[in-house]
Amino acid sequence: MSRVAGYYTHEQQGEHEYADLGAFVLRSGYTLSGARLAYRTHGTLNAARDNAVLFPHMYSGTPSSLDRHIGPGLPLDPERYFVICPGQLGGGMSSSPSNTPAPFDRGQFPPVSIVDDVVAQHRLVTEHLGIERLHAVLGWSMGAQQTYEWAVRFPAMVPRAAAFAGTARTPVHNQVFIDLHLELLRSDPAFAGGFYADAADVRLGLARHALAFSLLGFTPEWYRGEHWRRLGFASVDDFRQGFVRAWFAPMDPNNLVSQATKWRDADLSAHGNGSLPVALGRISTHFFVVPFGGDQFFPVADCEEDAGHMPHGELRVIDTPAGHFAMFGLLDEDTRRIHAVMAEMLSS
Amino acid sequence: MSRVAGYYTHEQQGEHEYADLGAFVLRSGYTLSGARLAYRTHGTLNAARDNAVLFPHMYSGTPSSLDRHIGPGLPLDPERYFVICPGQLGGGMSSSPSNTPAPFDRGQFPPVSIVDDVVAQHRLVTEHLGIERLHAVLGWSMGAQQTYEWAVRFPAMVPRAAAFAGTARTPVHNQVFIDLHLELLRSDPAFAGGFYADAADVRLGLARHALAFSLLGFTPEWYRGEHWRRLGFASVDDFRQGFVRAWFAPMDPNNLVSQATKWRDADLSAHGNGSLPVALGRISTHFFVVPFGGDQFFPVADCEEDAGHMPHGELRVIDTPAGHFAMFGLLDEDTRRIHAVMAEMLSS
Numbered sequence: 001m002s003r004v005a006g007y008y009t010h011e012q013q014g015e016h017e018y019a020d021l022g023a024f025v026l027r028s029g030y031t032l033s034g035a036r037l038a039y040r041t042h043g044t045l046n047a048a049r050d051n052a053v054l055f056p057h058m059y060s061g062t063p064s065s066l067d068r069h070i071g072p073g074l075p076l077d078p079e080r081y082f083v084i085c086p087g088q089l090g091g092g093m094s095s096s097p098s099n100t101p102a103p104f105d106r107g108q109f110p111p112v113s114i115v116d117d118v119v120a121q122h123r124l125v126t127e128h129l130g131i132e133r134l135h136a137v138l139g140w141s142m143g144a145q146q147t148y149e150w151a152v153r154f155p156a157m158v159p160r161a162a163a164f165a166g167t168a169r170t171p172v173h174n175q176v177f178i179d180l181h182l183e184l185l186r187s188d189p190a191f192a193g194g195f196y197a198d199a200a201d202v203r204l205g206l207a208r209h210a211l212a213f214s215l216l217g218f219t220p221e222w223y224r225g226e227h228w229r230r231l232g233f234a235s236v237d238d239f240r241q242g243f244v245r246a247w248f249a250p251m252d253p254n255n256l257v258s259q260a261t262k263w264r265d266a267d268l269s270a271h272g273n274g275s276l277p278v279a280l281g282r283i284s285t286h287f288f289v290v291p292f293g294g295d296q297f298f299p300v301a302d303c304e305e306d307a308g309h310m311p312h313g314e315l316r317v318i319d320t321p322a323g324h325f326a327m328f329g330l331l332d333e334d335t336r337r338i339h340a341v342m343a344e345m346l347s348s
Numbered sequence: 349m350s351r352v353a354g355y356y357t358h359e360q361q362g363e364h365e366y367a368d369l370g371a372f373v374l375r376s377g378y379t380l381s382g383a384r385l386a387y388r389t390h391g392t393l394n395a396a397r398d399n400a401v402l403f404p405h406m407y408s409g410t411p412s413s414l415d416r417h418i419g420p421g422l423p424l425d426p427e428r429y430f431v432i433c434p435g436q437l438g439g440g441m442s443s444s445p446s447n448t449p450a451p452f453d454r455g456q457f458p459p460v461s462i463v464d465d466v467v468a469q470h471r472l473v474t475e476h477l478g479i480e481r482l483h484a485v486l487g488w489s490m491g492a493q494q495t496y497e498w499a500v501r502f503p504a505m506v507p508r509a510a511a512f513a514g515t516a517r518t519p520v521h522n523q524v525f526i527d528l529h530l531e532l533l534r535s536d537p538a539f540a541g542g543f544y545a546d547a548a549d550v551r552l553g554l555a556r557h558a559l560a561f562s563l564l565g566f567t568p569e570w571y572r573g574e575h576w577r578r579l580g581f582a583s584v585d586d587f588r589q590g591f592v593r594a595w596f597a598p599m600d601p602n603n604l605v606s607q608a609t610k611w612r613d614a615d616l617s618a619h620g621n622g623s624l625p626v627a628l629g630r631i632s633t634h635f636f637v638v639p640f641g642g643d644q645f646f647p648v649a650d651c652e653e654d655a656g657h658m659p660h661g662e663l664r665v666i667d668t669p670a671g672h673f674a675m676f677g678l679l680d681e682d683t684r685r686i687h688a689v690m691a692e693m694l695s696s
Contacts, residue, residue, distance in 0.1 A: 173566075176571065177563055180560060180563050184531070184535075187535040215564075220650075224649070224650065
C-alpha cells in the first residue's frame with residue numbers, strides 16, 4: 001500500500017461512516033457513479049432530532065481535522081450536540097481522485113463544486129440521518145463557503161450559522177493565489193497531468209505548493225514577531241518544513257487540485273441572478289461572519305461586505321498574527337476566541 | 349541576436365554610460381574582473397558640484413525604469429538637479445549574469461549584495477564623477493534598500509534621503525515570498541540551473557514567476573475594486589498577462605535570480621553589530637520613510653519601525669490599492685503623492 005493510500009484511511013483519520021449517493025450528477029454535468037460521502041460524527045442525535053450541527057471542513061482537511069473544536073467542555077459539546085462533519089468531495093475520504101475508479105480516477109476526476117458538496121450533505125442529513133432541521137451550520141475557509149451555500153439553498157434548515165475566515169464568493173486576489181499554488185503543485189514533472197502512480201512521487205510539487213501556504217496562510221506579523229516559536233520550532237525554516245510542508249506532504253495532489261478548483265469557483269451570486277448582495281439578502285439565517293484579522297485569503301473587508309448584505313448578519317473580527325491558519329489551533333488565545341463565537345452562535 | 353540580449357541594450361533601455369570598476373571584490377569574496385557599473389543621468393552637474401541626486405532602481409528594473417519620475421516640472425527637474433540613476437549589479441545593464449564572460453557567466457555569476465551596489469555607486473560618484481557630497485539619495489523597493497545602505501555607510505555624503513516602499517532589512521515574510529518566486533522561476537526545466545542558451549527558452553519559468561507578482565505586487569483591493577481597469581485592461585486575466593507577465597517576459601532569468609537573492613539578504617543590522625535599531629540609530633540623514641499602504645512586500649508596520657529608530661526619520665504613508673507597485677506610475681493620484689514627498693525631501 002502506498003504512503004498516500006494510508007493517509008486517507010481510518011488508521012490515519014479516525015473512524016468515519018459513509019453515505020452512498022448512487023449515481024450522483026455533478027454541477028459540471030458529469031455523473032459520478034457509486035459516489036459516496038464520508039462523515040464523522042460526535043455525540044448522539046436526540047429524540048427530537050433537533051440537536052444536529054453540521055461542520056464541513058477546510059481545504060486539505062478531513063472531517064477529523066475538526067476534532068480539536070469538538071469535545072466535552074467546548075461549545076460543540078458532544079453531550080449536547082450531534083456534530084456531523086462531512087468530508088468534501090475531492091477531500092480524500094468522500095469520493096475523490098484518489099479513490100475513484102476509471103474513467104474518473106486520478107487526473108480525470110470530474111470538476112466538483114461547493115454546490116455539489118452541499119447537495120450531497122443535504123441528502124446525508126435528510127435521507128440518511130432523517131434530520132429535517134439543523135441546529136446550526138458552521139465552517140472554516142472552504143467550510144465557510146459551504147456554510148454560505150447551505151444558508152441560501154436550504155434556508156428553512158439553517159436557523160443559525162457561522163462562517164470563519166471565508167466569504168460567499170472567492171475574492172479575485174484569492175483566485176490569483178489559487179492559480180499560483182496549483183501551478184506550483186502541477187509544476188513537478190512527476191505530476192504528469194495527474195497520472196502519477198504514487199502520490200509520494202510528486203513530493204517536489206507538494207513541497208512547492210506548501211511554500212505558497214507558508215507565504216499567505218500566515219501574516220507578515222507571524223514572521224515579524226516570530227510567533228512560530230510558540231509551536232516549538234527553532235527557526236523559520238524549521239517551522240516551514242516541520243509544520244507547513246509536513247502538513248501537506250502525505251496528501252494526494254489530485255485531491256488538492258480537486259478541492260482548490262472548487263475553492264476558486266465558489267460564488268454565491270448564482271442565487272441572486274449574478275448579484276452577490278441579492279443572494280446574501282435572501283439569507284434568513286442568523287449568520288455570524290468571523291474574519292481573522294490579517295487573513296490574506298479572505299480579507300476582513302470582504303467579510304464585512306458579506307455581513308452587511310445579510311439581514312441577520314453579525315460581524316465578529318478575531319485579530320491574530322496567525323491569519324488564515326488561526327483555526328489550526330496554533331495559538332490558544334485565538335482558539336478561545338473562536339470557541340467564544342461558536343458558543344454565541346450556538347445559543348443565539 | 350537573441351530577444352533577451354536585445355532587452356538590455358540602449359535601443360530598449362535608452363542611453364547609458366559606464367564606469368569601469370576593474371577587478372571588483374564582492375562581499376561574497378569573489379573577484380569580478382572587468383566589472384562595470386552602468387548609469388543614466390539627467391541634467392547637468394553644476395559648478396559647485398552640489399546638485400547631484402542618486403536614484404538607484406528596483407528589482408527587475410533598469411535605470412530607465414525611473415524616467416517617469418524625472419523631468420521638467422517634476423520635483424526631480426533636470427534643470428535643477430543632476431540625477432544619477434545607477435544600474436544594479438545583476439540588473440542587466442551593469443555587470444550581470446547575462447553579460448559577464450566565463451567563469452562567471454549565466455548560472456555561475458557570483459552572489460552580489462546591496463553593499464556591493466553601494467560601494468560601486470560610491471566609486472562612480474566620487475572617482476568617476478568627482479562628487480564629494482550628494483544632494484540626496486532616494487529609491488523604491490530595492491532602491492530603498494540601497495538608500496538605507498548609503499545613509500549608514502557614507503553619512504557625510506547623504507544629507508537627505510527617501511526610501512519608498514522598502515525597509516532597512518528584508519522582512520522574513522518577504523523572504524518567504526522571494527523563496528517562492530525564485531522557486532517558480534527555477535521550476536522550468538529549461539532553466540537548467542541557469543545554463544540555458546537563450547532566456548526566451550525559459551518563458552514558462554518567467555510566466556510562473558510573474559504569477560507571484562500578480563499576487564503580491566498588488567493588494568486584494570486592487571482586484572476587489574477592479575482598479576486594473578484604469579490601465580485599460582478588459583479582465584483580470586487580460587491585466588495579468590498584458591501587464592505583469594509582459595513586464596517580466598523579456599528579462600533574463602539569471603539576472604532576476606541575482607537581484608532576488610540580493611534583495612532577500614538585505615540587512616542593515618551589520619552596521620549595528622547585528623542590531624537593526626543600533627544601525628538605524630547611527631543614521632544622521634534627514635530620512636523620509638515612505639511605505640505604500642497595503643504593500644505586501646514591505647508592510648507599513650516594518651517601515652514605521654525603521655523610521656522610529658532614526659534620529660531624523662520621518663514617516664509618510666501613501667495609501668493606495670496598487671500596493672507595492674504604486675511607483676510604476678499606475679494611478680495618477682499615487683504618482684502625485686509620491687512626487688510631493690520627493691519635493692518635500694529634496695527641499696528639506
